[in-house]
Amino acid sequence: MHIQPILAALKKHKLATFLIAMEIALACAVLCNACFMIAGRLTAMHRVSGVDESALGEIVVTGFDPKQVDDLNARMVAGLSAIPGVESVHVVTSVPFGPQNGVNGVTLDQKHYTTVVEYYAGGPGTPEALGLKLLAGSMPEADDYQALPGQDYFPASSRVLITRALAQRLWPGQNPLGKEFWAAKYEFRVIGVVANLAVSQYTEFGERGADWSVFVPAQPGGSLLGGTYLIRAPSGDLERVMTQARAAVAQIAPDVVVDHHYSQSIPTLRARFFAADRSMAGLLVGVIVALLGITAFGIVGLASFWVAQRTRQIGVRRALGATRADILRYFQTENFLIVTFGIVVGVVLAICINLLLMKFFEVPRLPLWYLPVGVVVLWLLGQMAVLVPALRAASVPPVVATRSV
């Protein structure tokens, strides 16, 4: 295929060529960045919580007298356990995607705060009920679950589980087992490392990692453990159990208020936590579809116009011996050249937009492999859009050349 005559023809239509190329360039820039943002949202939505989500839920009640907490815990655990289908009930502070409970800075030397972590606390058997995966060390034993004296947040010294990510953050490259850290006056010694335990309400702002969590074993009661209950039930039956559990609180403890927002199964809490990400991803997909559609129709419109304008020339070429395939290929090559021109500009534009987004929004750098993918998509789109007008051009009979218009 000779490119020279195509370029010569395009020179006669500089403006129209330029417009299509610009449309392709803009589409390329928006496409690459929108796809990248969709990927970011989807990755966030697949965050690993480290617990058996499909079998867990929590019940949160408030408005009880702190002095009556032991009585409330006893009644709630007994009452919730009696619901058919409930495998176990544990008093906890929170669960992943539940209400944020204890977040605090920790120090390794009692002076300099290094890392902000989230504390989960729970009564005996909680790590097993959550389904935490132990990587090293051991789970807390019976006497690690200490009673909480008075108004203290934590026991003065506790033996805790931490996540792998937190261990790497606090002691990079070292064995974390047996190491200790402090939060205010409370001392924590690491006895086990678990694979994952996501923080409850992770945001990208601030200095917290998504998986920097500590599990503190403690006896229910005190100011720490009361009013929040972890329910374990068979996965298929979880929603029914949760509905029944929310309703049961009115009989178990008539004077407390059920927090209906957070008294949900973890799958429900998870879906709600990522609802904004899901709708943003959906919106971006919608924009991409509309964008590609509009660009394709723009190409169809202009190509049709060109074909109509050049009917005589096409007839002359056919009369001089060009085959239908030659004509078809002519328009396809022409479209390829214009789209390529647009893509070159578009790739530069895509990188510029990404740099702007990085400056004004918390968006990471666009990985370069998105660009070739966007380029291929637009090449295919251009070829598909031009096919109908090009086929119409190819079907122009040679006899047209002999007709005067």
Next chain:
Amino acid sequence: MFGYYLDLARRSFRHNRVLTALMVLALGLGIGASITTLTVLKLLSGDPLPQKSVRLYAPEINPLSKDSTTPAARLWEGWGNLMTYTDAMNLLHARKAARQSVMALTQAKVAPQEAGQRPFFSNGVIATSDFFAMFDAAFQYGGAWSADDDEGRAHVAVIAGFLNDKLFGGQNSVGKILRINEHDYRIVGVLKPWAPQPRFYATSLGGRGYGNGDAVFMPLQAAVVDKMNPQNVNCFDTGFDVEHLDTAPCAWVSLWVELASTADADAYKTFLSSYVAQQISLGRMHHPETNLPDLMGYLAQQRVVPDDARLQANLAFGFLLICIVNTVGLLLAKCLRRSREIGVRRALGASRGAIFAQFMVESGMIGAAGGVLGLIFAELGLWAIRHQPAEYAGLAHLDLTMFAATFVVALIASLIAGLLPAWRACVVAPAPQLKAA
């Protein structure tokens, strides 16, 4: 002539139905998307108290401990005007502003008097007496409590109209007793509907940024005595006792002041700096930086407009730009196809200006049609947004300004799109076109 051009445009649209429909659809989609996101953005970045916002200021100080290396500007981005109870009360009692109020949010468990009704939680504000006058909260019945009630730790409360409707059927409930967080409070006032959007005073206190407002308001000092838990407590030093938040090194209250003029604001800034300097010399504080943004400056600093909303608006305008480029291309194709018609009109005496006007009228008509379609898309988009999981979702409605803006944007977009094709049309030389025929 205008009527004639309209008629010409109508004929041309009928000639190229698919092409015209395509242009209107593209323009409508772009405009619909832009107006939808603009409405949301306008809602989110609105002025919560338009008549008052220039006179409201949020004093910001840095109470962090000695070894803190957090820069003050970053601290304020996260904390806003949050400060310790001690500092806030010192600044309040200095009474250097026309009005000042210290406040925090709390979950208030309200126990209805009637038997059979379950207790429920409401959003509660604990604040000092100037809160209502300073934030233009008007009363249906009764009024605010006094500064003496503040200092006397009086158990009095103001409730919102909607809570009054729920508990007392909308009757005047002043003087009635309400049991809040297991303590008795006497109602002294009932507010008219009052819910500034965004809920500027709540952003640093751990509350939602938007929504239908708070239900109960109680004096701060009385709530401290009753040990009501604030929504947001940030402790910055070791060895604190959370049971005594009024003396702990924890920031959990915010201070707002009303200042009549910028001169007063300068004077207040000087006062704030001298207060901090004095506290540093006493060894209570360690960082001299202070800041006094006004309400709108404060909202900008707190980034109350979610990044997602701004991102969506940018995306929508990028999309509109593509739609405009697309329309330019199609209009150009259309007008070049009509070169011969233009040649004839020119030969019959139409001036270049007349041809230009004719094509601009044509693109203006496409803009008007695109505007109507865009309005439908915008209503659809806002309907979708109202079903989104965002806290501002329920507030997204098209108002009169945005209704008008739709058509302005549509017309401007189509006229910009029409400029190039119209110019190309009017420079068509008549002779070759006639000859070719």
